[in-house]
Amino acid sequence: xxxxxxxxxxxxxxxxxxxxxxxxxxxxxxxxxxxxxxxxxxxxxxxxxxxxxxxxxxxxxxxxxxxxxxxxxxxxxxxxxxxxxxxxxxxxxxxxxxxxxxxxxxxxxxxxxxxxxxxxxxxxxxxxxxxxxxxxxxxxxxxxxxxxxxxxxxxxxxxxxxxxxxxxxxxxxxxxxxxxxxxxxxxxxxxxxxxxxxxxxxxxxxxxxxxxxxxxxxxxxxxxxxxxxxxxxxxxxxxxxxxxxxxxxxxxxxxxxxxxxxxxxxxxxxxxxxxxxxxxxxxxxxxxx
Amino acid sequence: xxxxxxxxxxxxxxxxxxxxxxxxxxxxxxxxxxxxxxxxxxxxxxxxxxxxxxxxxxxxxxxxxxxxxxxxxxxxxxxxxxxxxxxxxxxxxxxxxxxxxxxxxxxxxxxxxxxxxxxxxxxxxxxxxxxxxxxxxxxxxxx
Numbered sequence: 001x002x003x004x005x006x007x008x009x010x011x012x013x014x015x016x017x018x019x020x021x022x023x024x025x026x027x028x029x030x031x032x033x034x035x036x037x038x039x040x041x042x043x044x045x046x047x048x049x050x051x052x053x054x055x056x057x058x059x060x061x062x063x064x065x066x067x068x069x070x071x072x073x074x075x076x077x078x079x080x081x082x083x084x085x086x087x088x089x090x091x092x093x094x095x096x097x098x099x100x101x102x103x104x105x106x107x108x109x110x111x112x113x114x115x116x117x118x119x120x121x122x123x124x125x126x127x128x129x130x131x132x133x134x135x136x137x138x139x140x141x142x143x144x145x146x147x148x149x150x151x152x153x154x155x156x157x158x159x160x161x162x163x164x165x166x167x168x169x170x171x172x173x174x175x176x177x178x179x180x181x182x183x184x185x186x187x188x189x190x191x192x193x194x195x196x197x198x199x200x201x202x203x204x205x206x207x208x209x210x211x212x213x214x215x216x217x218x219x220x221x222x223x224x225x226x227x228x229x230x231x232x233x234x235x236x237x238x239x240x241x242x243x244x245x246x247x248x249x250x251x252x253x254x255x256x257x258x259x260x261x262x263x264x265x266x267x268x269x270x271x272x273x274x275x276x277x278x279x280x281x282x283x284x285x286x287x288x289x
Numbered sequence: 290x291x292x293x294x295x296x297x298x299x300x301x302x303x304x305x306x307x308x309x310x311x312x313x314x315x316x317x318x319x320x321x322x323x324x325x326x327x328x329x330x331x332x333x334x335x336x337x338x339x340x341x342x343x344x345x346x347x348x349x350x351x352x353x354x355x356x357x358x359x360x361x362x363x364x365x366x367x368x369x370x371x372x373x374x375x376x377x378x379x380x381x382x383x384x385x386x387x388x389x390x391x392x393x394x395x396x397x398x399x400x401x402x403x404x405x406x407x408x409x410x411x412x413x414x415x416x417x418x419x420x421x422x423x424x425x426x427x428x429x430x431x432x
Contacts, residue, residue, distance in 0.1 A: 045299045049368055052332060054360055087408070151301040151370065208361075211319050211333040220334050221357065224370065231301050 007267040018256035025249035032242035039235040046232045053225055056218050069222040072195035073171045078115040080170035084177040085125030086241045087144045092248035094241055099190040102176045154231030162223055177233040178240035184247050186240035193229050227247040292326035295364030296333045300372040304315040305355050313365050315358045324360050331360045337418040339425055350375035
């Protein structure tokens with residue numbers, strides 16, 4: 001049975017843990033609002049962009065001269081999995097759920113006899129994948145120094161990926177990230193970015209004049225589309241991370257509270273026992289006289 | 290009162306403008322164009338340049354970099370990769386843009402030296418366009 005002093009120390013330590021988790025929860029809540037705002041701000045751009053691109057792709061897509069980013073390299077033997085995770089832990093199952101999805105996908109591709117290469121964005125994903133997929137890791141993008149995700153960050157990731165594509169390192173690229181649904185639910189998502197995949201049932205819209213020609217515009221826009229999709233994914237991921245952290249820390253705070261209650265009861269009981277013990281000793285001492 | 294048309298200017302990071310415009314001057318890749326209500330549906334890529342929106346008798350200028358403009362029946366939307374209101378374009382901002390454009394040029398030249406082809410001309414044009422923007426704004430790009 002722990003002594004009174006031990007119990008007191010434990011209560012104090014759980015209380016300070018609760019303070020920390022409570023603070024982290026509130027920080028995450030503030031960051032979440034900012035991340036959601038950022039995602040909200042980027043939505044009009046992404047939506048218009050994809051609509052225009054889908055229209056263009058539909059009109060050019062069939063021809064033989066369509067850019068490789070749209071129609072692919074003609075084979076699908078080498079897959080690049082871009083696993084986007086957080087730089088920091090303590091956010092519940094956020095990182096693990098992305099990595100789990102990526103692992104399952106990589107396993108499936110390998111079973112089909114495909115070559116798998118993995119590019120990690122964010123430290124946590126690389127740490128988890130290094131254990132069993134180390135030989136497949138081809139690169140890593142560190143987001144540690146970035147406080148607020150800007151379009152330029154997405155662009156540099158996109159340039160990295162496009163450079164590898166031009167060098168013929170892979171045929172198909174897929175990004176893995178968590179789509180933000182609500183604070184308590186983030187959905188791990190896999191999205192193919194190269195070759196570009198569009199909703200086929202988009203409205204064609206009005207017939208446009210293109211300046212310069214359709215194919216030049218498409219060639220100009222497709223690399224940007226990669227960056228745009230990565231940017232959108234990064235923002236979704238950012239919001240998801242904060243949401244996951246917020247609910248994880250909320251849980252931790254509540255658990256710490258429960259633990260304090262339990263320890264306090266135990267402390268009081270122990271104290272009572274000690275007092276009773278002392279009384280018994282005094283009384284039996286007095287009776288012995 | 291001249292006819293107006295809905296105009297939106299968005300960049301990936303924010304929505305810069307959403308107004309009823311009487312005319313919009315767009316720096317297209319093949320040359321400047323002015324779009325007004327009833328313009329034929331057009332999609333054009335942008336070159337780095339000044340975009341001017343005239344609405345309600347006043348005009349707003351924006352510096353845009355990369356992206357495209359879509360002129361449709363519903364309105365004009367410009368999706369620029371980078372867009373800044375003119376007032377926010379200072380010497381430092383312009384220098385930063387010129388520097389990154391030059392870096393892209395060097396990169397393209399390096400890639401072209403290896404493969405024999407590459408978007409060297411496009412990158413060089415981007416640098417020149419940016420410098421021209423500086424001249425228009427009255428900011429001389431430093432080296």
